[in-house]
Every structure is written in structure tokens, then in C-alpha cells.
Amino acid sequence: MNIFQLTVVLQNKIMQEPFGEYSWIFNLLFYIIFIVFLFYGQRFQVYIMLREVEGSLYKLRYIKDEGRKISIETIKEIGKPQTDPTVRVDKFLEYFTIAPQSLDPAGVVWKLEHILDVRDVRFKDEVKMMAPAADETQVNNLENTLEAAMALNYIYKVIRHFYLLGKKTMSLYVIMQVQMQLPLIMKEAEAYASALKAFAYGQPIGDGAGALVAAKLMHGYEMRKIPKDNIVATVPIEGRTAYVIKAEGPGGNVGKTGDAVKTIIEENDGKIATIIMIDAALKLEGEEVGEVAEGVGAAIGGPGVDQFKIEESILKYHIPINAVIVKEDIGDAVSPMRKEIFDSVDKAVERVKQVVLEKTKEGDKVIIVGVGNTIGIGQ
Amino acid sequence: MGKEANTATRISSFVLMVIFITLALSLTALILAITAFNYGNEIVAGILLMMGFIGVALSSYVLFQTRKRILRLRIETPAITTTIECKKCGFKSVREFQRGDYIFKEVEPCQKCNDKMLITAIYREVKEKERTFVP
Numbered sequence: 001m002n003i004f005q006l007t008v009v010l011q012n013k014i015m016q017e018p019f020g021e022y023s024w025i026f027n028l029l030f031y032i033i034f035i036v037f038l039f040y041g042q043r044f045q046v047y048i049m050l051r052e053v054e055g056s057l058y059k060l061r062y063i064k065d066e067g068r069k070i071s072i073e074t075i076k077e078i079g080k081p082q083t084d085p086t087v088r089v090d091k092f093l094e095y096f097t098i099a100p101q102s103l104d105p106a107g108v109v110w111k112l113e114h115i116l117d118v119r120d121v122r123f124k125d126e127v128k129m130m131a132p133a134a135d136e137t138q139v140n141n142l143e144n145t146l147e148a149a150m151a152l153n154y155i156y157k158v159i160r161h162f163y164l165l166g167k168k169t170m171s172l173y174v175i176m177q178v179q180m181q182l183p184l185i186m187k188e189a190e191a192y193a194s195a196l197k198a199f200a201y202g203q204p205i206g207d208g209a210g211a212l213v214a215a216k217l218m219h220g221y222e223m224r225k226i227p228k229d230n231i232v233a234t235v236p237i238e239g240r241t242a243y244v245i246k247a248e249g250p251g252g253n254v255g256k257t258g259d260a261v262k263t264i265i266e267e268n269d270g271k272i273a274t275i276i277m278i279d280a281a282l283k284l285e286g287e288e289v290g291e292v293a294e295g296v297g298a299a300i301g302g303p304g305v306d307q308f309k310i311e312e313s314i315l316k317y318h319i320p321i322n323a324v325i326v327k328e329d330i331g332d333a334v335s336p337m338r339k340e341i342f343d344s345v346d347k348a349v350e351r352v353k354q355v356v357l358e359k360t361k362e363g364d365k366v367i368i369v370g371v372g373n374t375i376g377i378g379q
Numbered sequence: 380m381g382k383e384a385n386t387a388t389r390i391s392s393f394v395l396m397v398i399f400i401t402l403a404l405s406l407t408a409l410i411l412a413i414t415a416f417n418y419g420n421e422i423v424a425g426i427l428l429m430m431g432f433i434g435v436a437l438s439s440y441v442l443f444q445t446r447k448r449i450l451r452l453r454i455e456t457p458a459i460t461t462t463i464e465c466k467k468c469g470f471k472s473v474r475e476f477q478r479g480d481y482i483f484k485e486v487e488p489c490q491k492c493n494d495k496m497l498i499t500a501i502y503r504e505v506k507e508k509e510r511t512f513v514p
Contacts, residue, residue, distance in 0.1 A: 009421060055448070194455070201478050203459055204501050212482065219483055250481035335503075336459050342502040376501055378483035 046172050049179045053163045056182050060156040063193045067149035068093065074145055074200040078138050079131020088130050092146055093153045095123075113305045123147070137202070140251030141375060144199040148192045148334070155189050188330055195334035199252055204376030206332040206341050210278040210299075213324075213348045214246035214370020215379045223379060229253050230260035231379060237353060239362035240273075249374035257300055257371055258309025264367055270317030273364035275310075276324060276355055278348055279371035280341075283327035290344035291327040292351055299323035300371045322359065324351050337376075394445060398438045405434025462500035465489035476501060 037044070068089065075085045097119050100111035127143045128134070134142060159178060166175030178185075198205050204212065218233035225248065226232050235242045243264045247255030265272055279299040283289065298310045298321055314321050326344050352368060360366055409431035416424035459476035463486055470491045484498045 009425075058448075194457075197456060201459075201476070202481065203476060204482060215483060250484070336457060337502050339502045339504045342500055376481045378481045 042172050043170065046166070046170055046175055049172075049175045050163065050166060053159065053166070053175065053179055053182065056186055057156070057159055057163055059186070060152075060159055060189055063189055064149075064152045064156040067152045067193065067196050070196050070200055071142075071145050071149045075131050075142060078134050078142065080133035081130060082132075085130045088126070089146070089149075092123075092126055092130075093150050095150065109305055109308045112303060116303060116305065137251035140253050141199055141202045144252035144373070144375060145196060148195045148199055151192050152189060152196075155185060155192075159185065191331040191334045194331070194336070198334070198336045199375065202250065202252070202376050204337045205334055205373055206328045206337050207280050207334060207372045208337060208374055208377050209280040209326040209328070209341050209345055209348070210370040210372040211246045211249065211374040211377050212337075212342075212345045212370070213278045213326075213352065214244050214368060215249070215374075215377050216345065216349050217242070217352070217368060217370075218244040218246070218379055226263050227256065227259045229255040230257065232260065232264060233379075235368075237356050237366075240356055240360050241365045242356065242368050243365070244368045244370070246370040246377075246379060247372075247374040249377045249379055252373055252375035254302070254371075254373050256306060257369060258306035258313075261310050261367060261369060262313045265313050265317060265319070268365055270319070271365060272317070272319050273360040273366055274355075275314060275319055275321045275367045275369065276352055277310075277321065277369045277371055278324045278326070278352060280328055280333055281325035282333070283329055287327050288340075289328050289332055289338060290340035292344055292347045293325050293327065294351060294355065295323045295325070296321060297323050299325055320359070322355050324348050324355070394441075398442050398445075401434050401438040405431045405438065407431075408434060457503040457505070459501060459503050461498055463496045464499040465492060465494055465496045467494040468492040470496075472496075 072086055072089050075081065075089065079085070097115060100108055100115055102108045123143050123146075124139060127139050127146065131139065131142055159182075162174065162178035166178070195205065197203075217235055217237075218231075221233040221235050221244075223231045223233045226245070229248050230245055231248045232243050232245045235244050245257070245260045245264065247253045247257070261275065277299040279301070281293075281299065283291065298307045298314075300307045300310065310321070313319075326341060326348055328338075328341055332338055332341060356366055356368075408427045412424045412427035412431055415421075415427060461474055461476045461480050463472045463474070464470070468489060468491050470489050472490075480498055480501060482498055482501055485495050486498060487496060488494065489496050
């Protein structure tokens with residue numbers, strides 16, 4: 001008898017006697033399962049969701065621990081500290097920043113700027129204490145590395161909070177909140193994980209696309225420092241004078257672009273024909289990585305202080321503002337620069353030159369701002 | 380701390396034990412199925428065959444999934460390429476990224492003209508996964 005004949009025999013046997021005299025057991029089992037699911041269905045759903053969150057929590061814990069490990073190793077390697085920096089790193093990972101009160105929103109931008117300045121100084125001091133042998137560029141890179149580790153630590157703690165709360169209350173709605181957002185949160189955490197190594201090694205990241213455009217435009221021209229942590233070069237483009245601004249590299253630094261733009265506008269008594277801002281922007285799913293697009297407005301992310309300052313300055317002198325963006329997703333923005341983004345930088349340079357030609361005339365002055373983290377990008 | 384990190388990347392010995400016991404029992408069932416078939420007891424052989432196959436399939440699936448979970452946990456380190464170019468003679472060389480490299484950094488002199496060379500590109504290449512049809 002071959003396997004096919006055996007299958008036919010088995011089938012016939014089952015068809016002839018579907019459970020025989022014991023069929024009532026299966027009927028009863030069906031009703032029991034039906035009733036159990038009627039009353040405890042939601043609870044089962046909660047268990048399944050909790051299990052899913054638990055799996056992601058394991059991964060988050062691993063990523064967070066790796067982040068901490070990489071930070072400590074990099075500090076030891078670069079900073080050559082006399083004592084073990086582990087305790088200081090652990091303390092750093094728990095730092096928090098309290099946003100200013102906005103019940104009365106007037107002047108909240110300046111309050112926020114002040115808080116961010118204090119935070120920045122505090123972080124830099126802390127890193128210098130952890131890594132006394134590090135130079136300015138390395139201090140910036142270490143600060144970025146620790147900030148990425150800090151973000152991972154925070155994500156882990158928030159997800160753990162909702163997981164434990166869900167477990168404690170067994171509430172579907174508590175656990176559902178986090179379970180629904182989990183794919184996006186995990187994507188962000190993975191992006192920070194790859195950012196960690198990029199920051200530790202000082203590699204250019206996707207967010208630096210704007211800074212790289214500015215660097216390519218200003219390379220070979222005389223440069224000077226302007227507030228704060230920025231540099232400017234005067235570059236002739238088709239008979240126009242372009243003030244090309246970027247954060248000072250190659251350390252991990254975004255600079256205070258708002259102050260830099262304001263300084264150049266004030267230096268020229270507001271006689272600026274146009275401002276062109278270049279930045280990396282988040283792409284929508286389906287869009288190509290490295291796609292270059294053009295528009296108007298202040299292309300700058302972050303907490304909003306710099307965008308506010310730029311908008312205030314251009315409003316005062318009625319200066320038109322144009323934007324060129326390089327599209328990428330969150331993972332590409334904080335991980336080492338992809339080839340597609342690097343290649344699109346040349347396209348963005350051409351687009352900027354085209355905007356200068358179309359929107360200004362010979363003899364005009366323009367400001368070109370390359371926005372983004374300039375880690376791994378010199379000038 | 381290190382111990383905590385290890386637990387995430389390690390397969391629990393209890394899980395491993397259960398998987399291997401199931402696998403061993405399933406293989407035994409398959410062997411018994413052959414014996415039963417030789418004795419002419421087709422029904423028992425069929426049932427044992429089914430049990431054996433289900434057991435092997437289940438234990439290998441669980442083992443595969445556990446391994447996949449651990450592989451998923453690893454942080455990938457992509458290969459970063461640094462391109463060095465001589466502005467004078469156009470000589471280009473590509474090498475792996477080294478700590479301290481940055482775009483527009485002046486590096487070792489050119490092998491051809493002895494002029495200073497410049498790092499002109501640092502990037503990573505990503506192999507795109509096969510795209511799904513988008514209307």
C-alpha cells in the first residue's frame with residue numbers, strides 16, 4: 001500500500017465515523033470555547049498584545065544597553081579618563097529638560113532658547129569632565145553619541161511604563177495605545193541605534209545633506225566664524241554675492257542658524273535679495289530617498305527657536321525665503337549617509353544655483369543656509 | 380548589566396530542551412510509523428506519521444523563530460566607504476572609513492603627482508529590497 005492509498009483509507013475512516021458516539025464531547029467543547037471567548041475574549045487580546053510589546057521591549061533593552069556600552073567605550077577610547085566614566089554616563093542618561101511654561105505664550109521662544117542654551121552648556125561641561133583628552137570636535141561627537149543613548153534609554157523606559165501599566169490594569173486601552181504605535185517607535189529606536197555608531201566614529205549622517213550642500217558651495221573660499229557655532233563664506237555665483245552659512249564641522253554640531261542668518265542680514269542692513277535654505281526633510285512612504293524638492297519657507301527642524309528667529313528677521317526686512325529639501329526617512333536621517341543622499345547633494349547644489357539665477361539679478365546679495373548636523377563634514 | 384544584556388541574546392536552555400525533546404520524540408514517532416507500516420498496521424502508521432511530521436515541523440519552526448529573534452536583536456554595522464581624490468590629477472582611491480575621516484579633510488599625498496589629496500565622499504551603500512507594486 002503506498003502513501004496515497006493510505007491517505008484514502010484514513011479519509012474514508014474519518015468520513016464514515018465523524019467522532020462516532022463521542023460527538024457530544026466535541027459539541028460541549030465548542031460551547032465551552034464559545035462562552036469562554038464571549039467573556040474573556042478581550043483578556044486574550046490583552047495577553048496577545050502584551051506578548052507583542054514584551055518582545056519589542058526585549059529588543060529595546062538590548063539596543064539601550066548597547067548604546068550605553070558604545071558610549072562608555074568611546075569615552076574611554078577618546079577621552080582617556082582617569083576614573084571609570086560608567087557612573088557619570090548612567091547619570092547623564094537620566095538627565096531631563098523641563099520645557100518652559102506656555103500658559104502665557106508671549107515670549108515663550110526666548111524662554112525655550114534659554115533653557116536649551118543651559119542644557120547645551122551643561123551637556124558640554126559634563127562631556128568634558130568625562131573625556132578630558134577629547135578635542136572640540138570629539139566633544140561634539142561624544143555629546144551626540146550620549147544624546148542618542150539618552151533617547152534610547154527614554155524610549156525603553158516609556159514603553160516599559162506602558163507595558164507594566166497594561167499588565168497591572170489588564171486594560172486593553174492602555175496596552176493598545178503603545179501596541180498600535182510600536183512599529184513606528186521601533187523604527188525610531190533602530191534609527192537611533194545606527195546613529196550611535198555614526199556619532200561615535202564621526203561619520204556624516206543623512207541629516208547633514210543640507211550642511212554638505214553648503215560645504216560644497218563654500219569649499220575653497222575664505223571663511224569666518226559667526227554666532228553661534230556657524231561659519232560663513234562669501235561665494236560669487238553668476239555675478240551675485242552669496243553668503244553661504246553652515247554649522248562649523250566636522251564635529252557633531254547644528255549651530256544656531258537663526259542667529260547666523262540674523263547676523264548676516266543685520267551686517268547688510270537687510271539688503272538681501274533672497275534666502276535659500278537647504279535641509280533634509282522626512283519623506284513620505286513611496287517617495288524616493290534623495291529626491292530633491294523646492295518650495296518656500298524656513299526649512300529647519302528642531303525645537304522651533306531658529307525657525308522663529310529666521311522668520312522674525314525676514315519679516316522685518318521683507319526678504320523672500322526659498323527652500324530646497326532632500327527627502328529621506330527618519331532612519332536615513334540619523335544613520336550614516338546613504339549613497340543616494342550623497343549623490344542628491346550635487347543635484348541640490350544645481351537647484352540652489354538655479355534658484356539664485358531665477359530669483360535674483362546680477363549684483364544682488366543672497367544668503368544660502370545649509371541646515372543640519374555637520375558631523376563628518378568639514379568645509 | 381552585562382548579564383541583563385546577555386539574557387536578551389541567549390536562547391533559554393529550558394526552551395532548547397523542550398525543542399530537542401519534541402524533535403527526538405517526533406523522530407521516534409516517524410521510525411515507529413515505518414515499523415508499524417511494515418507490520419501492516421496502516422492506521423497506526425498513518426497516525427504516527429502525522430504526529431511525527433507535525434512534531435518535526437513545530438520544533439524546527441520554534442527553533443527557527445527563536446534564532447530569528449536573536450538575529451533581529453543585533454545592531455547592523457553597515458560598511459562605510461571613504462573616497463579620496465586628487466584635485467590636481469583626478470586620481471581617485473576608495474577605502475574603508477577610518478576614525479577621524481571627514482569630508483574635505485586633507486589626507487596623504489597623491490601617489491601620482493604628490494599633491495595633497497582630499498576626502499570627497501563618505502557614504503554607505505544600501506541594497507534595496509525588492510519593491511512591491513504601488514498603484
